[in-house]
Amino acid sequence: PSASTVIVVPYVGTTPDLGRLSADSTRSVQLWNRFGTPGAKPVFNRLPFDHPLFVMYSSGTTGKPKCIVHGAGGTLLQHLKEHHLHVDLHRNDRLFYFTTCGWMMWNWLASGLAVGATLVLFDGSPFHPDEGVLWRMAEAEHVSIFGTSPKYLSALEKAGYRPRERVQLPSLRTVLSTGSPLAPEQFDFVYRDIKSDLQLSSISGGTDIISSFCIANPLGPVYRGELQCAGLGMDVDVVDESGHSLPAGEKGELVCRRSFPSMPLGFWDDVDGSRYRKAYFERFAGLWHHGDYALRTAHGGFMILGRSDAVLNPGGVRIGTAEIYRQVETLPEVLESLCIGQDWQGDVRVVLFVRLREGLALDESLQARIRDTIRTNTTPRHVPARIVAVPEIPRTISGKIVELAVRNIVHGLPVTNTDALANPAALEHFRNRPELAT
Secondary structure, three states: OOOOEEEEOOOOOOOOOHHHHHOOOOOEEEEHHHOOOOOOOOOOOOOOOOOEEEEEEOOOOOOOOOEEEEEHHHHHHHHHHHHHHHOOOOOOOEEEEOOOOOOHHHHHHHHHHHHOOEEEOOOOOOOOOOOOHHHHHHHHOOOOEEEEOHHHHHHHHHOOOOHHHHOOOOOOOEEEEOOOOOOHHHHHHHHHHHOOOOEEEEOEEEOOOOEEEEEOOOOOOOOOOOEOEEOOOOOEEEEOOOOOEOOOOOOEEEEEOOOOOOOOOEEOOOOOOHHHHHHHHOOOOOOEOOOEEEEEOOOOOEEEEEEHHHOEOHHHOOEOHHHHHHHHOOOOOEEEEEEEEEEEOOEEEEEEEEEEOOOOOOOHHHHHHHHHHHHHHOOHHHOOOEEEEOOOOOEEOOOOEOHHHHHHHHOOOOOOOHHHEOOHHHHHHHOOOHHHOO
16 A cells, blocks of 8 residues: 555567556556656665565465565675675676566576676566477577576476477576476486586575575586585584484485574564574574475585475385485376375375376376386385376465475365465365375
């Protein structure tokens, strides 16, 4: 209600109908090029280092969203470090990240202006009019840093689109991926079917820190399936249930032992800071923890195995959902999958939902292949007790699958904020499934 003016930035070559926008509103509606005073000197107000810059929202699919307030100085310092030192971004580079403006990667992208880089923006579907639309854009705009997600790369591969056969990408030197763990086979796809002489970096952090804990290293080697390193100045560790450091190769909770520039200023309307402390410091005293299940590798890198709160626990053995996804989605019949733990007879059993290629059925033969692939490449504990076909997998607006929301539906519990989902109706495919009653 307090907004008095709407500024419209039109697409190139279009003239929007401002009358239609203002007909049902008391607000003033103006075109961007007519707003303000042409030629006037910019007004610069000097503000404190920790002046609030962004209010970011967690997805909130199983509870109230966290309203996270980030400060200007800490955010900018962290992004400058990541762009300039970790991604090797320079003034003459063109940076692209396929993201909605509701995902923190949009904020991260915008900070590329601080090093003088040119931002490349895209509005629309990455598969319309066909699978090559982003790659033709990357070719035409001479993109040097291309940011995407594992979901997009997987969909591209399963569609049979090979960019290196369709476009020329001499300027492209880095591909970044985030949003979920990047499987080893997706590293193979990038180097085989996109470009062999580039740096592929899977990065991981979150809205909570508006940056990364684990990120790229332009001076180091790339190992398939791994995130190259912890961010400079980030005291990242993997710990057990008691908060003790674990050696390389052992699974545990990802934490940060010391403060860092982009820690939130706090939560909106959290006057005494109690919700902030509960969100990040309740699990381990004095350690930042926001719920990633991970391991440190022998190379000094990391592997993210999924969300801690979505970890499967059959027979008391902790399994990250990404350990199952990276096996299942190597099968050409499976377009995508989602895995949960179902409470069953005093224990937990693994349930796998799969979305198959059009026209395929989940018969006994395909179920056997799925189970055999998982068992051969992991352990018998990873093998799902039930495999169920669904026509659609629910996702957040930023493209992340929502394991906890599906788990709630399966157990008859509420999902409190379906507005955070891009396709909330998809949840109905998981409700009262007869396959899960026995």
